[in-house]
Amino acid sequence: MTIQERDKNVVWHPFTQLKNSPLPISIVRGEGACFYDENGKRYIDGIASWWVNIHGHSHPYLAKKISEQLLTLEHAIFSGFTHEPAVQLAERLLKRLPINQSKIFYSDNGSTAVEVALKMAFQYWSNQSISKTKVIAFENAYHGDTFGGMSVGSRNVFNMPFSKLLFDVIHIPVPVKGKEQECLAAMKNALKEQDIACFIFEPLVQGAGGMVMYSEKILDELITLCNNKNVITIADEVMTGFGRTGKFFASDFLQNKPDIISMSKGITGGVMPLGATSSAQFIYDAFLSDDKMKTFFHGHSYTGNTTACSAALASLDLFDKSETFENIKRIELQHNVFRQNIKWHPSLIDSRQLGTILAFEIKTKEHTHYLNSIAENISAFFTSRGIILRPLGNVLYVLPPYCISNIDLQFIYTTIEEFLDYTSTS
Ligand SMILES: *Cc1c(COP(=O)(O)O)cnc(C)c1O
Helix, strand or coil, X not given: CCHHHHHHHHCCCCCXXXXXXXXXXXXXXXXXXXXXXXXXXXXXXXXXXXXXXXXXXXXXXXXXXXXXXXXXXXXXXXXXXXXXXXXXXXXXXXXXXXXXXXXXXEECCHHHXXXXXXXXXXXXXXXXXXXXXXXXXECCCCCCCCHHHHHHCCCCCCCHHHHHHCCCEEEECXXXXXXXXXXXXXXXXXXXXXXXXXXXXXXXXXXXXXXXXXXXXXXXXXXXXXXXXXXXEEEECCCCCCCCCCCCCHHHHCCCCCCEEEECHHHHCCCCCCEEEEEEHHHHHCCCCCCHHHCCCCCCCCCCCHHHHHHHHHHHHHHHCXXXXXXXXXXXXXXXXXXXXXXXXXXXXXXXXXXXXXXXXXXXXXXXXXXXXXXXXXXXXXXXXXXXXXXXXXXXXXXXXXXXXXXXXXXXXXXXXXXXXXXXXX
């Protein structure tokens, strides 16, 4: 039996309708920005393996640091115990995070980093016996697949089976170009209610919602409105963190700093699962009490996993070298040149870019977004040419590991152009 047949017998894959689905590609090796399948075919990982990979696959330095950690201390309970990698990672993240951030809470992934942020915000109020339980979030948002994450996310086909079980959230329009005033008005209106606990947002780029972008200026205004009404602000930096947008965090573009920040995806360079939620001192202080009921009763078996923390530290070592941000700038520039060349193509509705994220909205006959059948055609077109791009509905995007070579980037661009020509004639 091939590995694909064995897979079909026993494995349930994420986000995949497994009835009549094409067999998954069996990857045996990764190197730099590429994968190799069992037949030796090379694939450029154009989407950084679901937005997690930063420095390339099977990076020798990361592998060395992680294996050293594994042979020293692989994992330890994190309640009542601590260890150097978790402490050092918190110290080094706080140096990179906005100045108002002062504590790090660890979890395992992006959804849990968001759950932790929401629970911190809700309990911040309940610890002070203030009844505030409502959340403001953007329409079209994605904050993960756990119940809290789904609740604050947009209501769509992905969470429809659970819609009755999700808590109430006030969704306001995304302040894309031309919608800023509508968004501000909706925010002001929402803030008239007394019981708003927090406002959660993906700063500057809504990832899963189709790489939808909006300006830092409007986000600064929204945060000011929240600050004036004592509403906690939560930046979900799970996708935007670790250099994706051209700065270390998307929050670095802002004048007003969020109170809580969720991180995951790129935190370990894409090697190990890890989530982290940072908070401002005033949030943390609201949990300090002689009353045990005010404790933050949240944790995971693998909270602060030693090996994952060591992976994150090794990834930060690479960020400390000038090469990483030089690569980010290089990608940013090339994305921009390509976008300027292609943006009037008749197959495009829109194109957008921030940092290393480049997105194209493609004209289709169907009006549905997420389940648009063009997505499968696009994936197949690129996979056959040795490029991994998985569009979000009709939004095709490139979000590569920062080590991608110019040759591979150019190959992605020329293949996109070929695809656009092909869709405009078919
Ligand atoms: C991917 C993502 C999440 C969820 O992270 P997982 O690790 O997949 O649980 C949450 N928020 C944003 C903005 C994301 O892009």
